[in-house]
Amino acid sequence: MYPASGEFKTAILSDHIVVSKAEVWNQDSKLLTLNVDSGKVTVSVNSGVRRTCQVTLVTDRTTANLVPDSGFDTLAPFGNELRLFRGVKFADGSIEYVPLGVFVMTDVAISDSNDGVSISITGEDRSLIISRAKWTAPYQMVSGTLEASLTAMLQNRWVDVQTAFVTTNVTVNQVVWGTESNSDPWQDSVYLAQLVGYDLYFDVLGVAVLRPFPSLDASTVVAKYHEGEGTLITSLDRNMSSKETYNGVIYTVEGSQVATPIRVEVWDEDTTSPTYRYGVFGDAPTFITTNLLSTEAEAIKAATALLDTYRGAQESINWDSIVDPTLDVNDVVYVKTNGSKTDRLVIIDELDIPMSPLASMGAKARTVRIIDANQTVELG
Protein backbone atom coordinates (compact mmCIF):
# COMPACT_ATOMS: atom_id res chain seq x y z
CA MET A 1 0.00 0.00 0.00
CA TYR A 2 1.27 3.44 -0.93
CA PRO A 3 1.66 5.67 2.14
CA ALA A 4 -0.83 8.45 1.42
CA SER A 5 -1.83 10.97 4.09
CA GLY A 6 -4.65 10.43 6.56
CA GLU A 7 -6.58 13.24 4.88
CA PHE A 8 -6.33 11.40 1.59
CA LYS A 9 -7.54 8.13 3.10
CA THR A 10 -10.47 9.94 4.70
CA ALA A 11 -11.37 11.89 1.57
CA ILE A 12 -11.70 8.86 -0.70
CA LEU A 13 -14.37 7.38 1.61
CA SER A 14 -16.81 10.19 0.85
CA ASP A 15 -17.62 12.62 -1.95
CA HIS A 16 -14.40 14.06 -3.29
CA ILE A 17 -12.91 15.64 -6.37
CA VAL A 18 -10.75 13.20 -8.32
CA VAL A 19 -7.80 14.48 -10.31
CA SER A 20 -5.50 12.48 -12.52
CA LYS A 21 -2.52 13.32 -14.65
CA ALA A 22 0.17 11.81 -16.81
CA GLU A 23 3.74 13.04 -17.00
CA VAL A 24 6.01 12.24 -19.89
CA TRP A 25 9.65 11.78 -18.91
CA ASN A 26 12.84 11.28 -20.82
CA GLN A 27 15.21 9.70 -18.29
CA ASP A 28 15.44 12.35 -15.53
CA SER A 29 13.77 15.18 -17.42
CA LYS A 30 10.06 15.87 -17.32
CA LEU A 31 8.91 16.82 -20.80
CA LEU A 32 5.25 17.63 -20.19
CA THR A 33 2.20 17.02 -18.05
CA LEU A 34 -1.07 15.86 -19.57
CA ASN A 35 -4.64 15.47 -18.43
CA VAL A 36 -5.88 11.93 -18.83
CA ASP A 37 -9.35 11.50 -20.26
CA SER A 38 -9.84 7.82 -19.50
CA GLY A 39 -7.98 4.56 -19.10
CA LYS A 40 -6.72 2.36 -16.33
CA VAL A 41 -3.71 0.88 -14.65
CA THR A 42 -3.75 -2.88 -14.19
CA VAL A 43 -1.66 -4.36 -11.42
CA SER A 44 -1.27 -8.12 -11.34
CA VAL A 45 0.81 -10.74 -9.58
CA ASN A 46 -0.08 -13.22 -12.28
CA SER A 47 2.43 -12.19 -14.86
CA GLY A 48 6.05 -11.12 -14.85
CA VAL A 49 5.00 -7.57 -15.72
CA ARG A 50 3.46 -6.22 -12.53
CA ARG A 51 1.94 -3.00 -13.89
CA THR A 52 0.47 -2.14 -17.27
CA CYS A 53 -1.48 0.90 -18.37
CA GLN A 54 -3.84 1.97 -21.08
CA VAL A 55 -4.77 5.64 -21.13
CA THR A 56 -6.50 7.93 -23.57
CA LEU A 57 -5.80 11.61 -24.03
CA VAL A 58 -8.22 13.67 -26.03
CA THR A 59 -6.91 16.85 -27.57
CA ASP A 60 -8.74 19.55 -29.40
CA ARG A 61 -7.45 20.95 -32.65
CA THR A 62 -5.18 23.43 -30.94
CA THR A 63 -3.34 20.84 -28.89
CA ALA A 64 -3.20 18.24 -31.63
CA ASN A 65 0.50 18.96 -31.93
CA LEU A 66 0.97 16.26 -29.30
CA VAL A 67 0.29 13.67 -31.98
CA PRO A 68 3.65 12.08 -32.69
CA ASP A 69 4.91 12.60 -36.20
CA SER A 70 8.20 10.73 -35.97
CA GLY A 71 9.83 8.21 -33.69
CA PHE A 72 11.65 11.01 -31.84
CA ASP A 73 8.54 12.93 -30.76
CA THR A 74 7.49 13.19 -27.14
CA LEU A 75 4.68 10.66 -27.32
CA ALA A 76 6.46 8.21 -29.62
CA PRO A 77 6.93 4.82 -27.98
CA PHE A 78 10.69 4.63 -28.32
CA GLY A 79 12.11 5.32 -24.90
CA ASN A 80 10.09 8.04 -23.19
CA GLU A 81 8.23 7.05 -20.06
CA LEU A 82 4.76 7.82 -18.82
CA ARG A 83 4.21 8.41 -15.09
CA LEU A 84 0.58 8.21 -14.04
CA PHE A 85 -1.02 9.70 -10.95
CA ARG A 86 -4.47 9.74 -9.43
CA GLY A 87 -5.25 12.11 -6.60
CA VAL A 88 -7.70 14.11 -4.57
CA LYS A 89 -8.35 17.85 -4.69
CA PHE A 90 -9.17 19.02 -1.18
CA ALA A 91 -11.57 21.82 -0.20
CA ASP A 92 -8.67 24.26 0.29
CA GLY A 93 -7.59 23.71 -3.32
CA SER A 94 -4.54 21.64 -2.51
CA ILE A 95 -3.99 18.38 -4.36
CA GLU A 96 -2.43 15.14 -3.19
CA TYR A 97 -1.42 12.68 -5.87
CA VAL A 98 -0.71 8.96 -5.51
CA PRO A 99 1.66 7.52 -8.13
CA LEU A 100 0.28 4.61 -10.15
CA GLY A 101 3.43 3.56 -11.91
CA VAL A 102 6.23 4.39 -14.30
CA PHE A 103 5.49 2.99 -17.73
CA VAL A 104 7.50 2.44 -20.85
CA MET A 105 5.22 3.34 -23.73
CA THR A 106 4.71 0.36 -26.03
CA ASP A 107 1.87 1.39 -28.32
CA VAL A 108 0.49 4.75 -29.33
CA ALA A 109 -2.71 4.83 -31.36
CA ILE A 110 -4.13 8.02 -32.87
CA SER A 111 -7.75 8.49 -33.84
CA ASP A 112 -9.02 11.60 -35.62
CA SER A 113 -12.76 12.28 -35.55
CA ASN A 114 -15.22 15.16 -35.25
CA ASP A 115 -14.85 15.02 -31.46
CA GLY A 116 -11.15 15.75 -31.66
CA VAL A 117 -7.95 13.83 -31.82
CA SER A 118 -7.63 10.98 -29.41
CA ILE A 119 -4.30 9.47 -28.46
CA SER A 120 -4.35 6.08 -26.75
CA ILE A 121 -1.19 4.96 -25.05
CA THR A 122 -0.39 1.50 -23.80
CA GLY A 123 2.57 0.86 -21.55
CA GLU A 124 4.29 -1.63 -19.32
CA ASP A 125 6.36 -1.03 -16.22
CA ARG A 126 10.14 -0.81 -16.34
CA SER A 127 10.53 -4.57 -16.37
CA LEU A 128 10.07 -4.16 -20.11
CA ILE A 129 13.49 -2.50 -20.32
CA ILE A 130 15.08 -5.62 -18.88
CA SER A 131 12.86 -8.00 -20.87
CA ARG A 132 13.88 -6.36 -24.11
CA ALA A 133 17.59 -6.54 -23.33
CA LYS A 134 17.81 -10.24 -24.11
CA TRP A 135 20.88 -12.19 -23.10
CA THR A 136 23.34 -11.86 -25.93
CA ALA A 137 25.80 -14.27 -24.31
CA PRO A 138 25.64 -16.68 -21.36
CA TYR A 139 25.64 -14.81 -18.05
CA GLN A 140 27.26 -16.52 -15.09
CA MET A 141 25.71 -15.55 -11.80
CA VAL A 142 28.27 -16.29 -9.13
CA SER A 143 27.29 -17.67 -5.77
CA GLY A 144 26.17 -14.98 -3.31
CA THR A 145 23.19 -13.56 -1.48
CA LEU A 146 19.95 -13.50 -3.42
CA GLU A 147 19.80 -9.71 -3.34
CA ALA A 148 23.41 -9.24 -4.49
CA SER A 149 23.02 -11.81 -7.25
CA LEU A 150 19.78 -10.26 -8.48
CA THR A 151 21.21 -6.75 -8.36
CA ALA A 152 24.19 -7.80 -10.48
CA MET A 153 21.92 -9.68 -12.87
CA LEU A 154 19.55 -6.74 -13.39
CA GLN A 155 22.40 -4.27 -13.72
CA ASN A 156 23.98 -6.49 -16.35
CA ARG A 157 20.89 -5.87 -18.49
CA TRP A 158 20.10 -2.29 -17.41
CA VAL A 159 22.93 -0.46 -15.78
CA ASP A 160 20.74 2.34 -14.38
CA VAL A 161 18.19 0.10 -12.70
CA GLN A 162 17.21 1.27 -9.21
CA THR A 163 16.68 -1.43 -6.62
CA ALA A 164 15.22 -1.64 -3.11
CA PHE A 165 15.91 -5.16 -1.95
CA VAL A 166 15.40 -6.59 1.51
CA THR A 167 18.15 -8.53 3.23
CA THR A 168 17.15 -12.11 2.51
CA ASN A 169 19.85 -14.16 4.25
CA VAL A 170 19.44 -16.56 1.32
CA THR A 171 22.57 -17.70 -0.50
CA VAL A 172 22.08 -18.84 -4.07
CA ASN A 173 24.45 -21.06 -5.99
CA GLN A 174 26.34 -20.25 -9.13
CA VAL A 175 24.13 -20.68 -12.20
CA VAL A 176 24.30 -19.65 -15.83
CA TRP A 177 21.54 -17.75 -17.58
CA GLY A 178 21.05 -17.08 -21.26
CA THR A 179 22.31 -20.36 -22.66
CA GLU A 180 19.12 -20.61 -24.70
CA SER A 181 18.56 -18.02 -27.38
CA ASN A 182 15.81 -15.45 -26.84
CA SER A 183 15.40 -16.13 -23.11
CA ASP A 184 13.97 -13.18 -21.22
CA PRO A 185 16.24 -11.75 -18.46
CA TRP A 186 13.29 -10.31 -16.51
CA GLN A 187 11.43 -13.62 -16.54
CA ASP A 188 14.68 -15.29 -15.45
CA SER A 189 15.03 -12.82 -12.57
CA VAL A 190 11.42 -13.30 -11.42
CA TYR A 191 11.85 -17.07 -11.70
CA LEU A 192 14.99 -16.94 -9.58
CA ALA A 193 13.27 -14.90 -6.87
CA GLN A 194 10.08 -16.99 -6.84
CA LEU A 195 11.93 -20.29 -6.61
CA VAL A 196 13.33 -19.25 -3.27
CA GLY A 197 10.12 -17.66 -2.01
CA TYR A 198 10.50 -13.99 -2.98
CA ASP A 199 8.49 -11.58 -5.07
CA LEU A 200 10.35 -9.36 -7.57
CA TYR A 201 8.61 -6.47 -9.29
CA PHE A 202 8.84 -2.80 -10.23
CA ASP A 203 6.89 -0.58 -7.84
CA VAL A 204 4.88 2.59 -8.50
CA LEU A 205 8.06 4.68 -8.53
CA GLY A 206 9.84 2.48 -11.06
CA VAL A 207 12.15 0.88 -8.52
CA ALA A 208 12.81 -2.87 -8.59
CA VAL A 209 11.63 -4.31 -5.29
CA LEU A 210 12.37 -7.71 -3.75
CA ARG A 211 10.33 -8.88 -0.79
CA PRO A 212 9.05 -12.16 0.64
CA PHE A 213 5.69 -13.47 -0.50
CA PRO A 214 3.07 -12.37 2.03
CA SER A 215 2.80 -14.76 4.93
CA LEU A 216 -0.61 -16.18 5.71
CA ASP A 217 -0.10 -16.04 9.43
CA ALA A 218 1.68 -12.77 10.06
CA SER A 219 -0.16 -10.48 7.68
CA THR A 220 -0.96 -6.85 8.38
CA VAL A 221 -4.43 -5.68 7.33
CA VAL A 222 -4.17 -2.43 5.36
CA ALA A 223 -7.84 -1.79 4.48
CA LYS A 224 -11.35 -2.85 5.46
CA TYR A 225 -14.30 -3.33 3.13
CA HIS A 226 -17.11 -3.90 5.57
CA GLU A 227 -20.74 -3.81 4.47
CA GLY A 228 -22.75 -1.45 6.60
CA GLU A 229 -19.80 0.60 7.76
CA GLY A 230 -19.54 3.01 4.86
CA THR A 231 -18.73 0.13 2.57
CA LEU A 232 -16.75 0.88 -0.53
CA ILE A 233 -17.88 -2.26 -2.35
CA THR A 234 -20.40 -1.93 -5.18
CA SER A 235 -20.49 -5.61 -6.20
CA LEU A 236 -18.77 -8.84 -5.21
CA ASP A 237 -18.30 -12.35 -6.61
CA ARG A 238 -16.95 -15.28 -4.69
CA ASN A 239 -15.66 -18.51 -6.18
CA MET A 240 -14.40 -21.69 -4.55
CA SER A 241 -12.37 -24.24 -6.48
CA SER A 242 -10.08 -27.12 -5.65
CA LYS A 243 -8.99 -27.81 -9.20
CA GLU A 244 -5.51 -26.37 -8.95
CA THR A 245 -5.10 -26.27 -5.23
CA TYR A 246 -2.10 -27.90 -3.64
CA ASN A 247 -1.59 -28.61 0.01
CA GLY A 248 2.01 -29.77 -0.17
CA VAL A 249 5.26 -28.71 -1.76
CA ILE A 250 7.96 -31.29 -2.36
CA TYR A 251 11.10 -29.29 -2.91
CA THR A 252 14.22 -30.93 -4.28
CA VAL A 253 17.64 -29.30 -4.46
CA GLU A 254 20.20 -30.97 -6.68
CA GLY A 255 22.86 -29.89 -9.12
CA SER A 256 26.54 -29.62 -9.82
CA GLN A 257 26.96 -26.93 -7.14
CA VAL A 258 25.03 -28.85 -4.47
CA ALA A 259 27.24 -31.09 -2.32
CA THR A 260 24.47 -33.52 -1.37
CA PRO A 261 20.99 -33.61 -2.93
CA ILE A 262 18.28 -32.31 -0.58
CA ARG A 263 14.58 -33.13 -0.52
CA VAL A 264 12.10 -31.52 1.84
CA GLU A 265 8.33 -31.75 2.11
CA VAL A 266 6.09 -29.02 3.48
CA TRP A 267 2.38 -29.71 3.96
CA ASP A 268 -0.75 -27.89 5.05
CA GLU A 269 -0.97 -29.17 8.61
CA ASP A 270 -3.40 -26.54 9.83
CA THR A 271 -6.35 -28.51 11.20
CA THR A 272 -8.67 -25.55 10.54
CA SER A 273 -7.78 -25.46 6.84
CA PRO A 274 -10.14 -27.09 4.30
CA THR A 275 -7.04 -28.47 2.58
CA TYR A 276 -5.59 -29.94 5.77
CA ARG A 277 -3.37 -32.81 4.70
CA TYR A 278 -5.03 -35.39 6.91
CA GLY A 279 -8.57 -34.15 6.25
CA VAL A 280 -10.98 -35.25 3.52
CA PHE A 281 -9.06 -33.27 0.89
CA GLY A 282 -6.11 -35.67 1.15
CA ASP A 283 -2.64 -35.23 -0.32
CA ALA A 284 -2.28 -32.88 -3.30
CA PRO A 285 1.40 -32.03 -3.64
CA THR A 286 3.28 -30.07 -6.25
CA PHE A 287 6.95 -30.57 -7.05
CA ILE A 288 9.75 -28.12 -7.46
CA THR A 289 13.36 -28.88 -8.32
CA THR A 290 16.16 -26.39 -8.28
CA ASN A 291 19.92 -26.15 -8.01
CA LEU A 292 19.86 -22.68 -6.47
CA LEU A 293 19.98 -23.44 -2.75
CA SER A 294 22.43 -25.40 -0.63
CA THR A 295 20.89 -26.03 2.77
CA GLU A 296 17.84 -27.85 4.05
CA ALA A 297 16.81 -24.83 6.13
CA GLU A 298 16.72 -22.61 3.04
CA ALA A 299 14.76 -25.26 1.14
CA ILE A 300 12.15 -25.50 3.91
CA LYS A 301 11.81 -21.71 4.03
CA ALA A 302 11.34 -21.49 0.25
CA ALA A 303 8.89 -24.41 0.15
CA THR A 304 6.86 -22.86 2.99
CA ALA A 305 6.65 -19.51 1.21
CA LEU A 306 5.48 -21.21 -1.98
CA LEU A 307 2.96 -23.36 -0.10
CA ASP A 308 1.51 -20.19 1.42
CA THR A 309 0.97 -18.89 -2.09
CA TYR A 310 -0.81 -22.07 -3.17
CA ARG A 311 -2.91 -22.50 -0.06
CA GLY A 312 -4.80 -19.26 -0.43
CA ALA A 313 -5.68 -19.98 -4.04
CA GLN A 314 -8.64 -22.21 -3.20
CA GLU A 315 -11.12 -19.36 -2.87
CA SER A 316 -11.12 -16.22 -4.96
CA ILE A 317 -13.12 -13.07 -4.32
CA ASN A 318 -13.61 -10.38 -6.94
CA TRP A 319 -15.20 -7.06 -6.21
CA ASP A 320 -15.80 -3.60 -7.61
CA SER A 321 -15.44 -0.68 -5.27
CA ILE A 322 -14.84 3.01 -4.91
CA VAL A 323 -11.29 3.70 -6.05
CA ASP A 324 -8.46 3.57 -3.54
CA PRO A 325 -5.30 4.20 -5.60
CA THR A 326 -3.05 3.51 -2.62
CA LEU A 327 -3.83 -0.21 -2.73
CA ASP A 328 -1.37 -2.63 -4.25
CA VAL A 329 -1.32 -6.32 -5.03
CA ASN A 330 -0.17 -8.55 -2.16
CA ASP A 331 -1.88 -6.17 0.26
CA VAL A 332 -3.99 -7.98 2.83
CA VAL A 333 -7.48 -6.52 3.25
CA TYR A 334 -10.57 -7.45 5.22
CA VAL A 335 -13.77 -7.99 3.24
CA LYS A 336 -17.16 -8.51 4.82
CA THR A 337 -20.51 -8.66 3.04
CA ASN A 338 -23.59 -10.49 4.24
CA GLY A 339 -25.18 -11.59 0.97
CA SER A 340 -22.19 -13.62 -0.21
CA LYS A 341 -21.32 -14.76 3.33
CA THR A 342 -17.92 -13.21 2.88
CA ASP A 343 -16.05 -12.52 6.08
CA ARG A 344 -12.47 -12.95 5.08
CA LEU A 345 -8.94 -11.68 5.12
CA VAL A 346 -7.80 -11.74 1.52
CA ILE A 347 -4.60 -11.06 -0.41
CA ILE A 348 -5.09 -8.92 -3.50
CA ASP A 349 -3.86 -10.59 -6.69
CA GLU A 350 -5.06 -8.09 -9.26
CA LEU A 351 -6.30 -4.50 -9.39
CA ASP A 352 -7.79 -2.36 -12.14
CA ILE A 353 -7.36 1.26 -11.10
CA PRO A 354 -9.28 3.62 -13.38
CA MET A 355 -8.04 7.08 -14.32
CA SER A 356 -11.56 8.38 -14.85
CA PRO A 357 -13.38 9.77 -11.77
CA LEU A 358 -16.58 7.96 -12.72
CA ALA A 359 -15.32 4.39 -13.03
CA SER A 360 -15.00 1.90 -10.18
CA MET A 361 -11.97 -0.10 -9.17
CA GLY A 362 -11.88 -3.85 -9.81
CA ALA A 363 -10.04 -6.19 -7.46
CA LYS A 364 -9.33 -9.91 -7.48
CA ALA A 365 -8.14 -11.57 -4.32
CA ARG A 366 -7.64 -14.94 -2.68
CA THR A 367 -8.65 -15.88 0.80
CA VAL A 368 -6.10 -15.83 3.56
CA ARG A 369 -8.28 -16.56 6.55
CA ILE A 370 -11.93 -16.91 7.47
CA ILE A 371 -12.93 -14.61 10.32
CA ASP A 372 -14.99 -16.00 13.19
CA ALA A 373 -18.23 -14.22 14.09
CA ASN A 374 -16.87 -13.05 17.44
CA GLN A 375 -13.54 -11.87 16.01
CA THR A 376 -12.74 -8.26 15.15
CA VAL A 377 -10.20 -7.16 12.59
CA GLU A 378 -8.08 -4.09 13.15
CA LEU A 379 -5.96 -2.21 10.65
CA GLY A 380 -2.21 -2.20 10.94
Added chain:
Amino acid sequence: MQIADMLNKIVAKNTMVSIHFGEIITHNGAGVPRTVDIKLSGTDTLLSDVRYLASYSSPTAGDICVVLVNDKDLMVLGELEP
Protein backbone atom coordinates in the same frame (compact mmCIF):
# COMPACT_ATOMS: atom_id res chain seq x y z
CA MET B 1 -6.42 -20.34 -10.14
CA GLN B 2 -4.24 -17.71 -11.67
CA ILE B 3 -1.73 -17.62 -8.88
CA ALA B 4 -1.31 -21.36 -9.24
CA ASP B 5 -0.84 -20.91 -12.99
CA MET B 6 2.00 -18.53 -12.28
CA LEU B 7 3.74 -20.94 -9.95
CA ASN B 8 3.11 -23.87 -12.26
CA LYS B 9 5.44 -22.14 -14.67
CA ILE B 10 8.18 -22.73 -12.14
CA VAL B 11 7.44 -26.42 -12.20
CA ALA B 12 7.21 -26.51 -15.98
CA LYS B 13 10.52 -24.74 -16.41
CA ASN B 14 12.31 -27.37 -14.37
CA THR B 15 12.19 -29.76 -17.30
CA MET B 16 14.44 -27.59 -19.47
CA VAL B 17 17.46 -29.67 -20.42
CA SER B 18 19.68 -29.05 -23.41
CA ILE B 19 23.05 -29.95 -24.86
CA HIS B 20 25.58 -27.37 -25.97
CA PHE B 21 29.16 -27.49 -27.20
CA GLY B 22 32.00 -25.54 -25.75
CA GLU B 23 35.73 -25.22 -25.51
CA ILE B 24 37.85 -25.96 -22.45
CA ILE B 25 39.88 -22.84 -21.67
CA THR B 26 41.46 -23.83 -18.35
CA HIS B 27 41.57 -26.88 -16.16
CA ASN B 28 41.60 -25.65 -12.57
CA GLY B 29 44.13 -28.06 -11.12
CA ALA B 30 43.55 -30.80 -8.61
CA GLY B 31 41.42 -28.92 -6.10
CA VAL B 32 38.04 -30.20 -4.96
CA PRO B 33 35.63 -29.97 -6.58
CA ARG B 34 37.53 -30.24 -9.84
CA THR B 35 36.39 -27.67 -12.35
CA VAL B 36 37.15 -26.19 -15.72
CA ASP B 37 36.64 -22.80 -17.28
CA ILE B 38 34.84 -22.96 -20.59
CA LYS B 39 33.46 -20.88 -23.39
CA LEU B 40 30.03 -22.02 -24.50
CA SER B 41 28.52 -22.13 -27.98
CA GLY B 42 31.23 -20.04 -29.59
CA THR B 43 30.69 -17.00 -27.34
CA ASP B 44 33.55 -14.99 -25.81
CA THR B 45 32.07 -15.21 -22.31
CA LEU B 46 34.25 -17.21 -19.93
CA LEU B 47 32.22 -19.43 -17.62
CA SER B 48 34.36 -20.38 -14.66
CA ASP B 49 34.35 -23.25 -12.18
CA VAL B 50 32.12 -25.59 -14.16
CA ARG B 51 32.19 -29.17 -12.87
CA TYR B 52 32.70 -32.17 -15.12
CA LEU B 53 31.93 -35.88 -14.98
CA ALA B 54 34.52 -38.20 -13.44
CA SER B 55 34.63 -40.15 -16.69
CA TYR B 56 36.16 -37.11 -18.40
CA SER B 57 39.50 -37.89 -16.86
CA SER B 58 41.81 -35.25 -18.28
CA PRO B 59 40.21 -32.06 -19.54
CA THR B 60 42.74 -30.10 -21.54
CA ALA B 61 42.70 -26.55 -22.81
CA GLY B 62 41.44 -26.56 -26.36
CA ASP B 63 39.23 -29.63 -25.99
CA ILE B 64 35.85 -29.31 -27.64
CA CYS B 65 33.48 -30.53 -24.96
CA VAL B 66 29.85 -31.52 -24.67
CA VAL B 67 27.99 -29.53 -22.02
CA LEU B 68 24.72 -30.52 -20.40
CA VAL B 69 22.56 -27.56 -19.41
CA ASN B 70 20.03 -28.73 -16.84
CA ASP B 71 17.82 -25.72 -16.23
CA LYS B 72 20.48 -23.15 -15.25
CA ASP B 73 23.07 -25.68 -14.13
CA LEU B 74 26.02 -26.59 -16.34
CA MET B 75 28.04 -29.81 -16.38
CA VAL B 76 30.73 -30.84 -18.83
CA LEU B 77 29.99 -34.40 -19.93
CA GLY B 78 33.21 -35.05 -21.79
CA GLU B 79 35.28 -34.35 -24.83
CA LEU B 80 34.00 -34.73 -28.34
CA GLU B 81 36.38 -37.18 -30.01
CA PRO B 82 38.58 -35.24 -32.41
